[in-house]
Amino acid sequence: MAKLILHKLCKDYGTGKPAVNDVSLKIRDGGFLALLGPSGCGKTTVLRMIAGFETPSDGSILLGERVLSDASGAVPPERRNMAMVFQSYALWPHMTVAANVGYPLKVRGVSGERYREKVGEALRSVRLEQYAERRPADLSGGQRQRVALARSLVTDPDVVLLDEPLANLDRHLRQEMEETFREFHARSGATMVYVTHDQAEAMALATDIAVMSEGRLLQVAAPAEIYARPEGRLVGSLIGQGAVLSIPASGDDNRELDWQRLAALMTQGRAGGGTIDILVRPQDVLLGSEGLNATIETALYEGERYALRLRLDDGQVLRAHGRQPAMRGDRVKVVLSKAWRL
Numbered sequence: 001m002a003k004l005i006l007h008k009l010c011k012d013y014g015t016g017k018p019a020v021n022d023v024s025l026k027i028r029d030g031g032f033l034a035l036l037g038p039s040g041c042g043k044t045t046v047l048r049m050i051a052g053f054e055t056p057s058d059g060s061i062l063l064g065e066r067v068l069s070d071a072s073g074a075v076p077p078e079r080r081n082m083a084m085v086f087q088s089y090a091l092w093p094h095m096t097v098a099a100n101v102g103y104p105l106k107v108r109g110v111s112g113e114r115y116r117e118k119v120g121e122a123l124r125s126v127r128l129e130q131y132a133e134r135r136p137a138d139l140s141g142g143q144r145q146r147v148a149l150a151r152s153l154v155t156d157p158d159v160v161l162l163d164e165p166l167a168n169l170d171r172h173l174r175q176e177m178e179e180t181f182r183e184f185h186a187r188s189g190a191t192m193v194y195v196t197h198d199q200a201e202a203m204a205l206a207t208d209i210a211v212m213s214e215g216r217l218l219q220v221a222a223p224a225e226i227y228a229r230p231e232g233r234l235v236g237s238l239i240g241q242g243a244v245l246s247i248p249a250s251g252d253d254n255r256e257l258d259w260q261r262l263a264a265l266m267t268q269g270r271a272g273g274g275t276i277d278i279l280v281r282p283q284d285v286l287l288g289s290e291g292l293n294a295t296i297e298t299a300l301y302e303g304e305r306y307a308l309r310l311r312l313d314d315g316q317v318l319r320a321h322g323r324q325p326a327m328r329g330d331r332v333k334v335v336l337s338k339a340w341r342l
């Protein structure tokens with residue numbers, strides 16, 4: 001299998017604003033890339049161009065040395081050796097689970113022992129062997145999505161494209177399915193591109209996250225890297241549960257700011273010199289007897305702690321974790337142990 005390369009990819013539907021604008025990306029062989037971004041940012045359009053369902057207005061798509069799409073033409077979807085998994089499962093209701101899983105093999109003319117072997121293997125990979133003769137209507141949402149996963153694997157695709165595959169499931173089932181997806185990825189070795197607007201899902205599943213906004217790619221990095229060093233306000237606010245504050249410019253290049261530096265900047269006022277955006281994670285907001293004055297706006301009990309929303313006296317909002325019961329309107333003091341300049 002080979003690296004999937006998107007080179008200066010554009011899609012203009014003629015609506016006056018391109019849906020995808022100059023997206024360049026390399027997805028390593030066997031990688032699991034999450035395409036993350038708010039609704040309408042162009043994620044699905046990128047996925048559909050990779051699959052061959054949509055023709056790029058500009059740019060090219062390569063799988064290793066093989067050109068799938070460029071100005072001179074495009075390889076049709078059925079010759080790309082890719083599989084797609086949809087939010088809606090897209091199963092045939094009148095066919096059994098086994099027949100659904102085997103359908104792509106039938107289309108390719110595979111039959112007999114080879115057919116049975118491949119279907120059995122795919123069903124085992126998602127632990128659905130016992131359900132082979134059932135119909136989709138007799139399965140839960142999670143089991144239906146596992147059928148769709150097995151079907152996507154049965155032809156040994158080079159690339160599996162997943163379009164919000166867990167969006168229809170409840171929170172508990174989503175977590176369980178995340179485990180299934182990780183296993184599925186590890187076993188199949190296929191390169192995966194996974195569209196989602198759920199950052200927690202992207203962090204839990206992917207080896208790399210690509211954040212998009214308004215058709216453009218903002219940042220591509222491993223989950224831990226993008227969490228620790230997000231680029232810009234949108235990525236900062238999208239990944240993890242941080243708060244973005246605007247504070248007087250620091251004048252130095254250091255992007256990691258400690259409390260000493262922050263305290264000096266935040267208490268000096270805004271007399272000229274411009275401002276910078278900083279990202280503050282809830283675990284770095286420490287409640288105590290000194291620091292910035294703030295008021296508790298909401299305190300949500302989460303079992304082991306309280307998730308607090310605080311308003312600083314300058315009107316900006318922070319998120320914090322509290323150990324003690326807290327009430328709306330309580331006055332507190334906070335120290336920001338560290339922050340990241342966006």
Ligand SMILES: Nc1ncnc2c1ncn2[C@@H]1O[C@H](COP(=O)(O)OP(=O)(O)OP(=O)(O)O)[C@@H](O)[C@H]1O
Nearest residue numbers: 013015019037038039040041042043044045046197
């Ligand atoms: N067939 C189409 N014709 C015209 N405009 C389209 C078409 N498909 C998508 N668009 C527009 O292109 C932009 C990107 O859409 P796309 O579906 O790729 O976004 P998305 O990030 O996947 O959104 P969502 O998470 O809501 O599915 C949107 O503004 C959308 O309205």
